[in-house]
Amino acid sequence: MEKYDVVIVGGGSSGLAALKQLSNRGKQAILLESGGKVGSKSVSGGILYSKKPKKANVHNVEDVYENFLTDAPVERKITKYILHSTSKDKVFSMDLTSAHEYEANFGYSVLMNKLNKWFADQANESAQKYGGGIIPGVHVRDIKWDGDKTIIYTDELEEIQASAVIASDGVNSEIANITGARKKFSPSELYQGVKVVVKLPEDIINERFGVSSQDGAAHLFAGDVTLNHIGGGFVYTNKNTLSVGGVYHLDSLLENPVEPYEMINALLKNPMISEFVKDQVPVKKEIDKNLSKEEQIRIRFATTKLIKSWQETRDAVLSSSGRDRLIKSGKYASEDEIRTQLSSLQTQMADKYGVTLETDYVEVEYSAKLIPDGKRGRMKNPFIKNVLFTGDAAGRGIFIGPKIEGLNVGIDDAVRAANTIADALEKNNLSHDNLGKSYSNSLEESHYTKDMKEIDKDYLKIFLDTAKDIPRDILSSKYGMVIKLMSNDTLRNFSVGFANILGYEKLLPLVESEETYVKVPMELADRLGEKITSSYTMSIPSIATRIGKLNFSDDEMSHIKVIKPASDFMKKMVTLCPTRCYSIENDKVMIQHEGCIECGTCYEETDWKHTRGEKGITYQYG
Amino acid sequence: MLTPLNIAVIVKLEPDFSEGNVSYNPDGTLNRAETKNILGPHSALAASAAFYSKVRYGAHVSIGTMGPPNADLILQSAQQISDADETYLFSDRIFAGADTLGTAELLKAGIQKMQGKMDLVFSGHRASDGETGQVGPQTAWKLGFTFLGNVIDYEVDVEKRTVRAKRSIRLQGFHDIIEEVEAPLPVFIAIDPSYKSVFNTASQRLACEKYKKEANDRAQNFKQYLKVLNAEQLGADPKLIGLAGSPTIVFKVEKIPKGKAGRQAEVVDGSSKEEMGRVVARLRQALSTMVIK
Numbered sequence: 001m002e003k004y005d006v007v008i009v010g011g012g013s014s015g016l017a018a019l020k021q022l023s024n025r026g027k028q029a030i031l032l033e034s035g036g037k038v039g040s041k042s043v044s045g046g047i048l049y050s051k052k053p054k055k056a057n058v059h060n061v062e063d064v065y066e067n068f069l070t071d072a073p074v075e076r077k078i079t080k081y082i083l084h085s086t087s088k089d090k091v092f093s094m095d096l097t098s099a100h101e102y103e104a105n106f107g108y109s110v111l112m113n114k115l116n117k118w119f120a121d122q123a124n125e126s127a128q129k130y131g132g133g134i135i136p137g138v139h140v141r142d143i144k145w146d147g148d149k150t151i152i153y154t155d156e157l158e159e160i161q162a163s164a165v166i167a168s169d170g171v172n173s174e175i176a177n178i179t180g181a182r183k184k185f186s187p188s189e190l191y192q193g194v195k196v197v198v199k200l201p202e203d204i205i206n207e208r209f210g211v212s213s214q215d216g217a218a219h220l221f222a223g224d225v226t227l228n229h230i231g232g233g234f235v236y237t238n239k240n241t242l243s244v245g246g247v248y249h250l251d252s253l254l255e256n257p258v259e260p261y262e263m264i265n266a267l268l269k270n271p272m273i274s275e276f277v278k279d280q281v282p283v284k285k286e287i288d289k290n291l292s293k294e295e296q297i298r299i300r301f302a303t304t305k306l307i308k309s310w311q312e313t314r315d316a317v318l319s320s321s322g323r324d325r326l327i328k329s330g331k332y333a334s335e336d337e338i339r340t341q342l343s344s345l346q347t348q349m350a351d352k353y354g355v356t357l358e359t360d361y362v363e364v365e366y367s368a369k370l371i372p373d374g375k376r377g378r379m380k381n382p383f384i385k386n387v388l389f390t391g392d393a394a395g396r397g398i399f400i401g402p403k404i405e406g407l408n409v410g411i412d413d414a415v416r417a418a419n420t421i422a423d424a425l426e427k428n429n430l431s432h433d434n435l436g437k438s439y440s441n442s443l444e445e446s447h448y449t450k451d452m453k454e455i456d457k458d459y460l461k462i463f464l465d466t467a468k469d470i471p472r473d474i475l476s477s478k479y480g481m482v483i484k485l486m487s488n489d490t491l492r493n494f495s496v497g498f499a500n501i502l503g504y505e506k507l508l509p510l511v512e513s514e515e516t517y518v519k520v521p522m523e524l525a526d527r528l529g530e531k532i533t534s535s536y537t538m539s540i541p542s543i544a545t546r547i548g549k550l551n552f553s554d555d556e557m558s559h560i561k562v563i564k565p566a567s568d569f570m571k572k573m574v575t576l577c578p579t580r581c582y583s584i585e586n587d588k589v590m591i592q593h594e595g596c597i598e599c600g601t602c603y604e605e606t607d608w609k610h611t612r613g614e615k616g617i618t619y620q621y622g
Numbered sequence: 623m624l625t626p627l628n629i630a631v632i633v634k635l636e637p638d639f640s641e642g643n644v645s646y647n648p649d650g651t652l653n654r655a656e657t658k659n660i661l662g663p664h665s666a667l668a669a670s671a672a673f674y675s676k677v678r679y680g681a682h683v684s685i686g687t688m689g690p691p692n693a694d695l696i697l698q699s700a701q702q703i704s705d706a707d708e709t710y711l712f713s714d715r716i717f718a719g720a721d722t723l724g725t726a727e728l729l730k731a732g733i734q735k736m737q738g739k740m741d742l743v744f745s746g747h748r749a750s751d752g753e754t755g756q757v758g759p760q761t762a763w764k765l766g767f768t769f770l771g772n773v774i775d776y777e778v779d780v781e782k783r784t785v786r787a788k789r790s791i792r793l794q795g796f797h798d799i800i801e802e803v804e805a806p807l808p809v810f811i812a813i814d815p816s817y818k819s820v821f822n823t824a825s826q827r828l829a830c831e832k833y834k835k836e837a838n839d840r841a842q843n844f845k846q847y848l849k850v851l852n853a854e855q856l857g858a859d860p861k862l863i864g865l866a867g868s869p870t871i872v873f874k875v876e877k878i879p880k881g882k883a884g885r886q887a888e889v890v891d892g893s894s895k896e897e898m899g900r901v902v903a904r905l906r907q908a909l910s911t912m913v914i915k
Contacts, residue, residue, distance in 0.1 A: 002824050030824055128832060135827040158823050293889050 004030050004132065006421055007152055007162040009140045009175055011038040013048075013112070014391030014410030015168030016119040017064050019134065021418035023126030024064070027425055029166075030132045031123070032154065034139040036553070036614035039116030041598060042622045043369040045193065045234060045245060046112060047078060047218060049408040050105035053447035059415035060105065061408065065122050073118050074108035075238035076216025080209070081107075083402055084272060085521030086223035090529030091272050092521075096402055099462045100218070109216050109236045109243065110407070111197070112622035137613035140169070142178055143387065150386055156613045163430050164421045165387040168414065171370045172600035173393035174610055181384035184604050185395060187250035189377025190370050191231065192601055194260040194578055195245030196268070196546075197365040197621040198277045201318030202240045208276065209237050213320050220402050223521035225270050227258050230517045232402075233267040235276050240319055241364065241621065242277060244268065247371060247404065249512070250601070253576055254569070260368055260578040261543045268361075274534040277361040282307045285354030303353045310345040317342055359536040365621045366546035368578035368599040371406060372397045374452035375508060382443065383436040388417040398451050401463065409448045416442040454504055457496040460486065474527050479520050547579050547595050555615040558593035561607040565589045573602045624780050627681035628738040631672045632729050632745045632761065633665035633700045635693040639750060649877070652751075661696040664746025667813045669704040671744050671776070673837075674819040676705050677829045679780055684736040686710040688717055688728055691850075698844040705837035708737060709844065714852040719865035722752075726760035727867055731858040733765060735851060741807040742778070742785065743767060747815050755812075762810030770803065772814040783807045790814050 006022055008015045011033030022029040035041040050060040062068040081100035085092045100107060120134055127133045135157075142153040143165060152160045167175035171190070176182045202213060209217040221233035231248030246267050267273055284303055287296050316322030317338045332338045349355035372378070372395035382394035390396075391410025398405040420439040424430050443449055450456075464487055472480045486492045499507055560581075564570055565588040574582045579595045582602070591606075597617045600608060610616075637652060638644060638660040645656035661669075675681035683706045687693055690713060697709040712732045720728065733740060743765065748755030762769035776787040787809075789801045821830050840847060853860065861867060890897045 004824065030828065124831070128828075131828075133828045133831055135824060135831065138827070156822065157827065160824050297889065 001151070001159050001161050003161040003163075004028055005163050005425060006030075006132075006166060006418075007032065007160060007164075008166045008168060009152075010167070010169035010393070011035065011116065011120060011134060011136065012042050012168060012170060012391070012410070013044075013116060013119060013407050014393075014414045015166065016116060016123045016134075017061070017411040017414035018166045018168060018390060018418045019127050019132070020064050020119070020123040021059075021415045022422060023123065023130060023132070025418065025422035026130060027418075027422050028130040028132045029127060030160075031127070031134045032138040032140055032152075033134065033136045034610045034613055035616075036137050036618065037117070038120035038134055038136055039113045039622065040618040041616070042112035042116050043193070043195065043367045043619060044110065044112040044407060044622065045195065045236065045243060045247070045404065046110050046407060047107045047236060047404075048074070048110045048115075049107045049405055051103055051408060051447065052105055053103045056445060056447035056450055058408070058447045059412045061411050062105075064411060064415060065119065067122070071118075073114050074110050075241075076109050076211070077214055078107045078109055078218045078236070079211065079215040080217040081220075081402075082217070083220045083222065085524040085529065086221055086225045086270055086272070087522040087525035087529065088224065089271050089531055089533060090525040091270075091532050092524045092529035094466050096220070096463075096466055099402065099459065099466065102459055102462055107218075109218070109238050111238055111241070111243075113619050114621075116622070139610055139612045140175065141609070143175060145385060154613075163386070163425070164435060166414070166417045166421070167387050167389045167393050168391055168410070169393050169610070171372050171392040171395075172598075172603050172608060172610070173389065174608075175387060176379075176389060176393060179384045179387060181382075181387065181389060182379050182395070185370075185372055185377050187254050187604065189373050189395065190250040191247045191373060191397075191399065192250050192253060192260065192368065192576070192578075192599070193245060193247045193371050194264045194368045195243055195366075196264055196363050197238075197367075198242045198244055199362040199364050200240065200242055200277065200279055201315055202320065202322075203318040204279065205237050205240070205242070211237065219272075219276070221267065221270065221273070222517055223525055224518065225267050225273075226518060227263060227266050228514060228518050229253060229256065229258070229263075230512055230514060232517065233270075233273070235273055240315065244273060244277065247399075249373075250370070252514075254572055257572045257575040259575050259580075261546070261580075264366075265540050268538065268540060271532040271534040274361075274536070274538055275532065278359055278536060278538075279361055280357045281360040281362060282310065282349060282355050283358050283360075285356075299353065303349075303355060306345065306349050306353065307355060310342070310349060313338065313342045313345060361538055363541055363546070363549075365549065365619065366578075367619060367622065368597055368601070370600045370603070371399075373399050374409070374448075375399065375505060378449075378452055381436065381440060382413075383439055385432040386430065386435050388420065388435065388439045390414045390417050396448065396452070398448060400451065400459075403451075403459070405448070405451075412446055412448055413443065416446065454500045455496045457493055460492065460496060461489075464492075470524065470528070474523065476515065476520055476523060479516070543580060550595075550597065551618040551620070552595065553615050553618070554594050555612055557612070558591060559598075559609045559611045559616070560591055560593055560596065560602065562589055562591055562605075563607055564605045567605055569605045570602070576601050627675055627679045627778060627780060628741050629672050629675050629681045629683045630733050630736055630740045630743045631665075631668050631683065631685045631700065631704060631706070632733070632743065632757075633669060633685060633687045633696060634662045634746070634749050634757075635659050635687060635689045635696045636662035636665075636749055636751045659692070659696070661699040662746060662750050664748060664750065664813070664815065665696070665700065666703055666746075667815065667817050668744040668746045669700040669706075670819055671773075671811070671813045671817060672706070673704045673833065674776075674821075675742065675778065676833050677819075677821060677826055679778055681742075682707050682738065684708040684710065684738075686712060686729065686732045686736065688712045688720075688725060688732070694844070694848055694850075697848060698841050701844050701847065702837055702841035705833045705840060706847065709848045710736060711848060711850045712852075712856060713850055716853050716860065716864045716866075719868060720863060721868035721870035722754050722756040722760055723869060724863050724865070724867035725757050726764050727862040728856070728858055728864075729757065729761045730764040731856045731863075732851070733761070735856055739808075740765075740767075741783070741809075743808070743810045745810070745812050747772070747812055758810065758812040765808075765810065767808045767810040768805045769810045769812070770805065771812040773811045774800070774814045774817050775820075776811065778807075785809050785811075787811065790816060
């Protein structure tokens with residue numbers, strides 16, 4: 001049996017950071033990832049933060065990857081952060097940039113597939129120096145202890161022995177489940193996130209969001225866009241795409257089930273978001289049915305080809321790097337020449353094939369993921385024996401009003417887990433007791449753990465300051481009063497101190513309610529908001545079209561087995577599965593696993609496994 | 623210290639028969655000008671079999687092909703698959719018109735010119751254009767190597783200098799019989815179309831990832847690894863190669879008459895509800911007539 005110092009399970013941003021950090025410390029580690037390529041199953045909102053907290057320390061992404069700031073394929077640096085309260089066509093906006101920049105070095109918008117590939121290249125190169133590296137296409141199905149041996153079983157490889165294991169296998173951690181390290185998360189500890197990536201040329205993004213090519217904006221939404229669920233929506237600017245998504249409390253969804261498909265549509269239909277995503281989209285003319293079949297096929301192919309080349313030219317001309325690339329390649333002498341070519345292609349499309357340009361929007365990817373709420377669900381002891389859990393697998397996500405963080409937490413955890421193991425290897429003390437205790441202690445020192453446990457009064461002050469201009473009398477009396485009281489420094493410090501002693505978790509039902517997430521924002525929008533109208537009717541793709549755009553490698557075996565086919569929870573999955581994998585027949589819920597995007601919404605009452613190596617979904621954006 | 627394995631792969635430039643890439647003349651012959659050329663699918667398998675030895679035994683891999691100057695591109699593809707250390711293009715006008723025997727003679731000369739004494743030579747099962755499948759065995763015969771065809775799996779004992787191979791054979795009408803054989807090196811292996819490299823330990827997979835990356839880097843700079851040799855440089859006997867060395871005489875080529883299609887294809891507009899409804903109705907009808915016994 002082959003033996004490695006450390007085996008890392010899961011090639012998301014956390015697992016990869018663990019691998020890189022172990023290599024930075026000169027230790028041997030291998031990382032097993034079930035996807036055919038690292039990053040293929042990762043989904044994020046997403047913004048990646050780097051923090052500089054005053055009172056506690058954190059390990060940032062740029063500390064792990066020394067060339068992150070110069071080379072990493074991030075999208076845009078978020079310099080504007082705005083919260084919108086919505087009610088029908090009315091929107092009331094508050095600038096939260098100061099809250100976003102609180103204790104932060106930066107926040108970059110990212111697309112996980114691309115970024116994880118870069119992380120993987122860096123980590124792999126370092127790991128190879130110490131006889132380790134990344135092994136994609138391998139699904140870990142079990143871990144067993146035999147005396148002082150830790151044995152890892154996979155679907156694809158012979159057994160592997162390890163001195164220590166880092167489990168970074170995400171929110172639906174199989175390792176946590178198999179080893180009994182924690183119970184499955186309950187719906188009250190989870191959010192369901194749904195996202196679409198929308199294509200939009202770089203120049204249009206810059207102009208529409210008032211940012212330069214490097215900078216970006218983050219827009220958050222509360223109010224009726226969530227269809228009265230606890231949660232919120234977001235629009236983040238990437239280089240030449242937008243991430244449009246929503247994050248909803250799973251409890252709230254179970255209470256009042258609405259399809260994720262409809263949830264994301266409700267966001268898109270909000271007039272402000274509709275205007276954000278709109279673009280010029282070519283529309284084909286119906287092909288004359290009287291023509292011969294061959295001629296119809298010829299026209300169909302020719303039209304598609306012409307549209308494709310128009311699109312490529314347009315994408316290039318509307319982006320700084322695209323223009324440079326075309327001119328450098330010698331294909332065109334100047335920007336004007338490219339524009340001339342673009343309009344000539346447009347004329348050809350119209351004259352030859354009757355293609356018209358209409359205002360609409362272009363979706364390129366639909367995705368979903370579960371997100372753990374660290375305030376409620378984080379593992380108090382994120383280890384079992386010599387297995388250390390990091391990031392989502394340990395339930396460590398931060399949700400505090402508009403403060404949503406996960407990637408940075410997972411990276412910080414990973415560094416702590418890696419350092420714990422590296423120290424233990426150096427001291428030759430790999431006892432389970434030592435590993436678990438050292439890791440737990442290290443996590444307790446993390447700023448992020450504090451964020452999940454306590455209210456930060458300074459952050460609260462910044463947040464309240466942004467709301468100070470709102471006339472108190474217009475807020476629902478209860479919240480108006482609270483805001484008024486909290487705006488007083490002495491009173492706020494006292495009550496935050498008191499709340500932290502009392503236990504922050506106890507206040508959550510009051511802070512996170514339909515009232516705060518839906519009613520108050522709607523009231524604000526109704527009474528102070530500006531009316532926004534959308535200038536077009538968007539054609540929202542059907543669920544089949546959305547799923548059709550995704551890449552799957554189907555496994556003949558289902559990775560999910562329904563345990564309680566007649567339970568209320570499972571019946572709700574018929575509605576809450578983002579890709580409609582569940583149907584109901586004779587009062588029993590059945591699964592059709594093809595098309596499953598492995599979000600784990602149904603995890604609680606199913607025997608849920610990650611797919612076998614190289615099977616299942618492969619995201620292009622993530 | 624064990625002597626490392628020395629491996630050669632012979633590959634072939636073939637027309638890309640995949641849909642959308644292949645083009646035919648009105649008389650039914652291949653339109654070579656319009657059809658893209660690629661590394662033949664069987665050749666690609668042979669290259670992947672060599673990659674297996676690279677990962678398992680750290681073998682030194684050389685790839686050779688006979689073809690026109692632009693065939694260097696398929697050597698690039700083959701290098702991408704196999705992480706070859708060296709690639710050879712045997713190119714000369716006088717090679718034109720060679721049949722399988724003339725080709726085998728030239729490849730023998732080519733393999734002997736490659737660096738080091740070969741332990742294993744791989745070829746594909748057959749070409750997808752000529753469908754001959756004779757070049758491999760003939761080259762083996764000319765080299766004087768043991769020939770193993772239809773190989774679906776192999777292991778080398780580097781110390782004992784032997785190869786154990788599994789061959790998929792047909793015997794008196796029985797399919798899928800697997801014969802396991804052992805042979806002393808040097809051996810010539812023609813890879814079966816169903817061959818697939820399997821790496822099932824972590825260290826093999828790590829090596830696989832490492833060599834894949836090296837292969838990518840090498841293929842990007844493939845010209846650095848490429849040697850082009852003509853007839854003179856190969857020192858091949860001019861009477862045995864090219865047209866002169868090819869006893870085959872093509873007497874006549876007949877077009878196979880197109881059989882009457884049993885089924886009629888119909889184009890259906892997938893975006894039209896009525897048309898899709900018609901498809902469903904037809905499927906239903908077809909299913910209802912099926913009798914399940």
